[in-house]
Amino acid sequence: MTERAHYARAKAEFERLSELAGADREAALEAITQTDPELARELRRLFQASGHNLASLDAAPAEAVPRFPRYRVIREIGRGGMGRVWLGERDDGGFRGQVAIKQIYRESWNAADERRFLRERQILASLDHPHIARLIDGGHDEHGRPFLATWFVDGQPITRYCETHALDLRARLVLLRKLGDAVAHAHRQLVVHRDIKPANILVDGQGEPRLLDFGIAAVLDGDSTATTAGSPAPLTLRYAAPEQILGERSAIACDIHALGCLMYELIAGEPPHADAGAAALMHAIVHEMPPAPSVAARRLGRAIPSRDLDAICLRALRKRPQERYLSVDDWNADLGRALAGEPVQARRGERGYAARRWLRRRWPWLAAAASLLALVSYHLVSINRQLAAVARERDRAAELADFTITVYQSASPAEIRAEKVSALGLLDRAAARLEDPTAEADQSPATRAAVVASLGHVYYEIGVRDRAARQFERALALFETATPLPEDDIALHQRYLAMALYGQDRAEEALQWIERALARRARLGDTGSDIYAGLIRAAAVYASSLDQVDRASDYYARAIASLENQLPQSGNELSTTLGNAASLDLQLGRVDQAEQRIARAREHLDPGYTLHYRTDLFLRRLQAKVLGARGRYDQALPLLREARDEARARMGENHPDLLLFANDHGLLLTDAGRLDEAGPAFDEALAVARRNGGGRRLTGVRAARARWLIAQERHGEAADELAAVLAERARAPQRDRRSTAYERVALAFARCRTGQAGAADELAVLLRGAEAQSVAQRSSTADDFARWQQACAAQAAAAQAAAAPPQ
DSSP states (O other): OOHHHHHHHHHHHHHHHHTOOHHHHHHHHHHHHHHOHHHHHHHHHHHHHHTSOOHHHHTSOTTOOOOBTTEEEEEEEEEOSSEEEEEEEEOSSSSOSEEEEEEEOTTTOOHHHHHHHHHHHHHHHTOOOTTBOOEEEEEEOTTSOEEEEEEOOOEEEHHHHHHHTTOOHHHHHHHHHHHHHHHHHHHHTTEEOOOOOGGGEEEETTSOEEEOOOTTOEEEOTTSBEEOOSSOOOOOGGGOOHHHHTTOOOBHHHHHHHHHHHHHHHHHSSOSSOOSOHHHHHHHHHHOOOOOHHHHHHHTTOOOOOHHHHHHHHHHTOSSGGGSOSSHHHHHHHHHHHHHTOOOGGGTTSTTHHHHHHHHHTHHHHOOOGGGHHHHHHHHHHHHTTOOOHHHHHHHHHHHHHHHHHHHHTSOHHHHHTTOSOHHHHHHHHHHHHHOTTTTTTSOHHHHHHHHHHHHHHHHHTTOHHHHHHHHHHHHHHHTTSSSOOHHHHHHHHHHHHHHHHTTTOHHHHHHHHHHHHHHHHHTTOSSSHHHHHHHHHHHHHHHHTTOHHHHHHHHHHHHHHHHTTTTTTHHHHHHHHHHHHHHHHHTTOHHHHHHHHHHHHHHOOTTSTTHHHHHHHHHHHHHHHHHHTTOHHHHHHHHHHHHHHHHHHHOTTOTTHHHHHHHHHHHHHHTTOHHHHHHHHHHHHHHHHHTTOSHHHHHHHHHHHHHHHHTTOHHHHHHHHHHHHHHHTTSTTSOHHHHHHHHHHHHHHHHHTTOTTHHHHHHHHHHSHHHHHHHHHSTTHHHHHHHHHHHHHHHHHHHHHHSOOO
16 A cells, blocks of 8 residues: 555544544454554554643643734634634734634644645635635744635535535536536646545535635646645545545546535435445445446435436546546536536437437427327437437438428318317328328438338327337338448337237237347347347347246346446336336245335436336336235335326326236235225226227236136136136137136136036146146245135035035
């Protein structure tokens, strides 16, 4: 360890242990002895020395008030181990106003400390900025001890000020920008502060920040490296940069790192690294990147900063100085861009990022009317993610805007005023126009494909999945004719087509499209991008629906690992993937793992994401199922009802996803024993399923309703329902095998309870079968199976006893 690093650690440990007394301090010293005996011995010597009077200090009263030329001391306002600060005012008729007079203890400072103090006075004399406490005067007191006088700032440390005044995120960023201006000014004067921390930034009564204490500042030499004479300068460990910890020569990058630490604390509510002892803190600063500020803010229940702010903060905190911002001006400029909603340099290089920002700022110009605003906005955000070049995205955005206007022009004003045309009707007219090969013949294939795909996205979002699939197929055909081939567009729309097919209960076809897309990306050498990870997640969902459980689990593990490597930009995709994996966990009875994944999903979900509400509703539904699996129905039912009502309000009563909420509500009510309330929930789920064409989802709702009928002991009706369900399952033998095994056992039980001959034996055979045992081992159905077996056995025994001749 270098001399600087050793000094920093010893100072930090001495300050920490100084707050302890007696047995607590001794225990802490013993702990240090186990890892660093030399440091422990040095600390013991320091504490021993501090316990004795020193002759040089005894010579003068400890609380003696010095006398300064031209100034009258009012009171002491601060002190440290090396000096004191007094509040004073001019008493010779000159400058009027209060000043802060800083003075050193000559008896306790060495020559290097005094040189630092005199250099601080020289540095302050060279700085003139409204957010730096300006030097007013300097000189020596009556005993020849040096002092300096600066503006007196009557304020609070910036972190405390933000909390006591409950400043919102934007107001905190404005304060940071003003501070950044001050630090940048110092750098332009070739001065590096090297100790930027909340205690050195006071915010006054007018809400203006003032940078104080250039006591360990350094002057830059010709190659922008900070130089200072004498022994290593003290520093505050929590805000130190890695190069300061390592004792390397520091430059302006250490101030940028400190600003990053301060920014993190102001927007996340806690410092970037936990203060768990000096050794652990030093290791974290040098070797560990902190989580994104948004992750910490979400955990603490604070306002969630955007991904732009995450990127700005984390860039300032990078371990290698050359990977941070080149200057504080650059950092400050990025903060300004974030405040203005413009693209930030910290995220430069992300696919489609600049164009997404461009479109977000110009969205009012692109929106043709409010009724389609939400529908088209989703498409614009989705399409922008596919494009690599800003110019190309602008061309497509312009075409989409023209297309939106054309959609409205297809209806007459009289039709619109008379409400004779619906949004769906307008979309169908637009689709018919796009089918005309002569329409927009001057468009490039890629641009025309983007317009066609936009229609597919809108159809998909309103739940018309068959028409969405048609548009995605047409878009893919057009993309395949473009030069050069837009491979990212092709992969994304293969996935969108698979989603539309899956929504029509065509999971086998959906999985085929995804596997085709995965093979194509692998041939291109892409097995680590967000596009590839999204394809893997889709494969997991479709494999799970086909009862390929092990294959689905493997796909989920690969997708999660890939997306975690791409944080923070992959946060929303990771949230959805973790939610899907948690859903599979619940089906397999892995409740603890499901809950852990739901919590991780929430950590990474960005509230600014366009479809945030969809993922949020999905996670709330899963959390309710977790609570229900644990028997906590008093918490599960209100949570699910709230999510169901919001889903109905946002998506409409006919949206196919609404039946998931209604069906789960019915199952939870059944498990809670509230059977009268469960019936209407299943009725709602059945109605939504039928309005959307029936299919596999309708079969699933009928199976769930049969479980409710069994709980009501309406075994005859349950048997009829389950027989119909199993007949439907037989038409797709590769799907729903776990559901089918459960339903066969349930049907045998229902028949047994109705007294059907041989049903009890059939139930016993099924329960001994490998398929039913596998289902029971992997899920929560074991309780149902055990209860049904006991009920049938008791019924058979009672019947047998009744039929036996009297003894």
